[in-house]
Amino acid sequence: MTTEATTLKGQTLDRPALDSMLRRRMFYTPSFEIYGGVGGLYDYGPPGCGLQANIVDIWRKHFVLEEDMLELDCSVLTPHEVLKTSGHVDKFADWMCKDPKNGEILRADHFVEEILENRLKGDKEARGQVIEQKEEDPKKKKRKAKGAIEVVKLDDAVIQEYEEILAKIDNYNGEELGELIVKYEMKNPATGVQPSPPVAFNLMFQTSIGPSSNLPGYLRPETAQGQFLNFSKLLEFNQQQMPFASASIGRSYRNEISPRAGLLRVREFLMAEIEHYVDPNGGKKHPRFEEVKDIELVLLNKETQLSGKTDVEKVAIGQAVANGTVDNETLGYFLARIHLFLKKIGVDQSKVRFRQHMANEMAHYACDCWDAELFTSYGWVECVGCADRSAYDLTVHAKKTNAPLIVRKRLPEPIKVEEWEVDLDRKKFGPHFKKNGKTVEAAILTTTQQQREAFAKALESVGSLALDVPGVGDGKVVVPKELVTVEKRTRTVHTREFTPNVIEPSFGIGRILYSLVEHCYWSRGSEGGDEARGVLSFPPTVAPTKVLIVPLSSNEQFKPFCYKLSQKLRKMGISNRIDDSSATIGRRYSRNDELGTPLGITVDFQTVKDQSITLRDRDSTKQVRADEDTIIAAIQSMVDGNKTWQDVEAELPIFEGQEAEVPIRQ
Numbered sequence: 001m002t003t004e005a006t007t008l009k010g011q012t013l014d015r016p017a018l019d020s021m022l023r024r025r026m027f028y029t030p031s032f033e034i035y036g037g038v039g040g041l042y043d044y045g046p047p048g049c050g051l052q053a054n055i056v057d058i059w060r061k062h063f064v065l066e067e068d069m070l071e072l073d074c075s076v077l078t079p080h081e082v083l084k085t086s087g088h089v090d091k092f093a094d095w096m097c098k099d100p101k102n103g104e105i106l107r108a109d110h111f112v113e114e115i116l117e118n119r120l121k122g123d124k125e126a127r128g129q130v131i132e133q134k135e136e137d138p139k140k141k142k143r144k145a146k147g148a149i150e151v152v153k154l155d156d157a158v159i160q161e162y163e164e165i166l167a168k169i170d171n172y173n174g175e176e177l178g179e180l181i182v183k184y185e186m187k188n189p190a191t192g193v194q195p196s197p198p199v200a201f202n203l204m205f206q207t208s209i210g211p212s213s214n215l216p217g218y219l220r221p222e223t224a225q226g227q228f229l230n231f232s233k234l235l236e237f238n239q240q241q242m243p244f245a246s247a248s249i250g251r252s253y254r255n256e257i258s259p260r261a262g263l264l265r266v267r268e269f270l271m272a273e274i275e276h277y278v279d280p281n282g283g284k285k286h287p288r289f290e291e292v293k294d295i296e297l298v299l300l301n302k303e304t305q306l307s308g309k310t311d312v313e314k315v316a317i318g319q320a321v322a323n324g325t326v327d328n329e330t331l332g333y334f335l336a337r338i339h340l341f342l343k344k345i346g347v348d349q350s351k352v353r354f355r356q357h358m359a360n361e362m363a364h365y366a367c368d369c370w371d372a373e374l375f376t377s378y379g380w381v382e383c384v385g386c387a388d389r390s391a392y393d394l395t396v397h398a399k400k401t402n403a404p405l406i407v408r409k410r411l412p413e414p415i416k417v418e419e420w421e422v423d424l425d426r427k428k429f430g431p432h433f434k435k436n437g438k439t440v441e442a443a444i445l446t447t448t449q450q451q452r453e454a455f456a457k458a459l460e461s462v463g464s465l466a467l468d469v470p471g472v473g474d475g476k477v478v479v480p481k482e483l484v485t486v487e488k489r490t491r492t493v494h495t496r497e498f499t500p501n502v503i504e505p506s507f508g509i510g511r512i513l514y515s516l517v518e519h520c521y522w523s524r525g526s527e528g529g530d531e532a533r534g535v536l537s538f539p540p541t542v543a544p545t546k547v548l549i550v551p552l553s554s555n556e557q558f559k560p561f562c563y564k565l566s567q568k569l570r571k572m573g574i575s576n577r578i579d580d581s582s583a584t585i586g587r588r589y590s591r592n593d594e595l596g597t598p599l600g601i602t603v604d605f606q607t608v609k610d611q612s613i614t615l616r617d618r619d620s621t622k623q624v625r626a627d628e629d630t631i632i633a634a635i636q637s638m639v640d641g642n643k644t645w646q647d648v649e650a651e652l653p654i655f656e657g658q659e660a661e662v663p664i665r666q
């Protein structure tokens with residue numbers, strides 16, 4: 001399913017070299033490392049924090065600001081009842097199996113995937129094809145050492161079966177995964193033993209809120225629920241106007257069975273989620289769809305996946321909605337907006353695709369779902385999920401709490417409707433049910449039209465109605481006809497009530513950040529036999545530090561210039577660092593190429609004479625020279641994303657004479 005990952009310059013991506021550079025430059029590091037670390041927990045260092053903050057800043061401008069979204073910051077700690085109602089307590093689980101010999105816990109789908117991939121690799125090797133020698137995580141290496149890749153030639157039919165399974169690996173349930181393990185005789189390479197049948201493992205971290213431990217709760221697995229519970233208040237805030245969206249950026253927690261692949265599968269991560277509320281009537285149109293309809297996306301739909309094909313053509317989102325590939329305009333609008341966001345932050349456009357979920361892969365609430373996947377050295381990685389959650393969440397929470405999570409829309413013309421209505425004889429009702437009166441009353445009044453019709457029939461035929469009221473006696477309540485009337489009446493209605501549907505784009509910032517790092521990475525110098533040096537070609541808008549200021553040497557005359565420049569840039573909000581260390585200029589620049597710093601200013605003897613400075617482009621290493629104000633204006637326009645280096649290079653005089661390797665201490 002995967003092909004080889006390449007760098008921005010078409011080189012084979014050397015992941016161990018990239019990993020070691022990221023560690024060295026402290027983009028991120030395992031949390032609690034000096035205590036041995038904990039799987040799936042990472043701390044971000046200074047460049048990682050800068051990069052994350054810039055991605056989030058662009059996200060906020062691109063979505064919240066551009067679309068007038070209503071931002072929320074909700075509690076992480078969530079009571080059990082909320083997540084029970086949403087379905088997470090019962091269904092938010094992955095399949096886990098256990099090696100009976102050494103007790104190792106395996107995530108069933110990952111286990112099947114790894115075994116089949118290794119068998120296919122073994123087959124390739126047997127057929128004499130060269131297999132890429134990738135450095136892998138130590139655990140995998142150990143397994144290999146124990147013979148995980150057996151060099152065995154497979155039948156063509158078997159290869160096809162394996163490839164089909166791998167293409168649909170996300171679609172299998174526990175039982176099906178168990179069947180695959182048995183059918184294909186899969187054994188844990190570490191022990192040579194077949195793992196136990198898969199069982200569901202809930203991914204939420206459980207806790208209790210308060211000292212008495214009688215309020216069980218969880219760390220939220222997504223920010224969405226907090227947003228749904230505020231729906232009525234947001235609608236009010238929005239002056240009852242529909243459609244509208246809420247948005248939230250915050251941490252979520254999932255107790256992943258086997259965290260792996262660095263930032264790609266962790267147990268605590270930053271999410272940015274949008275809940276867009278739309279009227280389900282009228283085809284879920286979007287008022288701004290016209291603006292995006294010609295944007296072309298790579299769409300891998302359900303049918304194509306079933307056929308085993310993975311290479312697909314780009315298609316305009318307008319066309320995809322018109323021919324039903326994408327269910328509705330609102331979903332299509334967000335797919336296009338997600339694409340534009342990923343482009344803006346510098347994701348490689350040849351490594352993005354939108355993949356539709358298969359029916360049994362979809363989350364328990366969704367009715368159509370597309371993932372924005374980015375290609376990395378780990379294969380295609382889901383970085384943004386975009387689901388049509390229908391009216392599921394608002395409906396279940398409203399039912400549970402009786403809160404009116406609905407929209408009332410004024411009709412252009414009043415209409416007459418026939419409805420079953422319930423009247424209670426309150427004088428008799430209270431004394432009859434005593435302390436349970438209010439509960440029984442609420443249960444009767446929240447019944448559906450269908451139930452009321454059945455009540456009317458029961459009152460006529462048996463003289464009473466029966467209904468379930470949890471918490472009252474044995475839960476079964478009988479109401480005699482003296483206490484209640486159920487009648488069909490005609491009334492004039494001026495408003496329509498409906499539960500909005502929700503389209504939810506959900507971004508995992510850590511996955512996007514890591515994929516972006518891979519997409520921006522390349523190495524310089526390896527071609528000429530020199531020592532390869534890593535470069536991270538972040539666009540200036542997302543780069544953690546925008547400008548490196550280097551004095552040509554340790555000459556005291558340069559210091560005030562550097563200091564003044566730094567202060568000026570800081571006042572403009574442009575992050576910068578002075579590097580007056582003793583390394584050569586070349587070394588100082590390459591250190592910052594690894595940090596992704598796009599621009600470099602050199603202060604030299606000419607600066608002292610005429611105040612001019614040079615500006616260096618990280619990617620081409622070309623330089624221009626001009627007076628300070630001109631250079632600062634050029635920096636500002638590139639950092640704001642209004643100009644590229646090519647624009648600046650065309651406008652300003654090129655500077656040829658760089659003393660790149662002059663040691664600073666002469």
Ligand SMILES: Nc1ncnc2c1ncn2[C@@H]1O[C@H](COP(=O)(O)OP(=O)(O)OP(=O)(O)O)[C@@H](O)[C@H]1O
Nearest residue numbers: 254256264265266269382383384385506507508511
């Ligand atoms: N364990 C995780 N580590 C990092 N990011 C995650 C993790 N789980 C989910 N995300 C991010 O949150 C986004 C939305 O979450 P969603 O529930 O759709 O993921 P998911 O389908 O459960 O992911 P997966 O199938 O990979 O476990 C994902 O697109 C991803 O970017």
